[in-house]
Amino acid sequence: xxxxxxxxxxxxxxxxxxxxxxxxxxxxxxxxxxxxxxxxxxxxxxxxxxxxxxxxxxxxxxxxxxxxxxxxxxxxxxxxxxxxxxxxxxxxxxxxxxxxxxxxxxxx
Amino acid sequence: xxxxxxxxxxxxxxxxxxxxxxxxxxxxxxxxxxxxxxxxxxxxxxxxxxxxxxxxxxxxxxxxxxxxxxxxxxxxxxxxxxxxxxxxxxxxxxxxxxxxxxxxxxxxxx
Numbered sequence: 001x002x003x004x005x006x007x008x009x010x011x012x013x014x015x016x017x018x019x020x021x022x023x024x025x026x027x028x029x030x031x032x033x034x035x036x037x038x039x040x041x042x043x044x045x046x047x048x049x050x051x052x053x054x055x056x057x058x059x060x061x062x063x064x065x066x067x068x069x070x071x072x073x074x075x076x077x078x079x080x081x082x083x084x085x086x087x088x089x090x091x092x093x094x095x096x097x098x099x100x101x102x103x104x105x106x107x108x
Numbered sequence: 109x110x111x112x113x114x115x116x117x118x119x120x121x122x123x124x125x126x127x128x129x130x131x132x133x134x135x136x137x138x139x140x141x142x143x144x145x146x147x148x149x150x151x152x153x154x155x156x157x158x159x160x161x162x163x164x165x166x167x168x169x170x171x172x173x174x175x176x177x178x179x180x181x182x183x184x185x186x187x188x189x190x191x192x193x194x195x196x197x198x199x200x201x202x203x204x205x206x207x208x209x210x211x212x213x214x215x216x217x218x
Binding site: 033035040041042043044045048085089092093094095096097098099100101 | 138139141143149150151152153156158163164197199201203205206207208209210211212
């Protein structure tokens with residue numbers, strides 16, 4: 001199991017679209033998550049692929065063919081600036097495997 | 109909304125000393141975890157705990173680490189003889205369907 005977030009830092013202007021990339025390697029049917037961490041605080045769940053909901057304007061679609069779970073937002077806001085982690089679980093109760101994280105910086 | 113509580117928020121300890129990090133998971137959760145995050149690095153899995161025993165552990169979780177659920181509510185991580193490289197943020201998490209993380213304990217070994 002591996003989760004890859006290729007960008008360490010993504011810097012965008014306020015109002016611009018955002019896409020944080022996440023690719024995974026796992027042979028079965030994983031559960032994918034996005035977590036957000038503001039200023040080294042606790043990890044907060046942003047999205048999980050099975051719920052298919054939008055939180056704070058963010059969405060993510062699981063693409064099994066491309067093994068990707070990219071996080072998107074059409075219009076970035078300054079308060080979106082944080083560290084974003086993509087994570088994978090291979091089953092109920094099993095551990096989460098995290099990607100290296102991407103720092104999103106939204107400039108005014 | 110229920111939270112996972114961790115104490116202390118920051119602990120400084122001398123190299124070679126034992127430390128115990130404490131966590132109170134969400135009461136109806138069944139699975140418990142410890143993760144660590146060394147400054148500037150990614151979040152790493154240490155150990156998972158279910159039904160009063162370790163269900164999985166990583167290579168990091170060697171003999172100097174142990175976990176316990178002594179009283180049915182607290183979930184502790186003990187590091188027997190701390191090393192400088194144990195300095196990190198340690199996160200506890202619990203799960204029933206999704207994973208909820210605590211705010212972490214910053215451990216500094218000097």
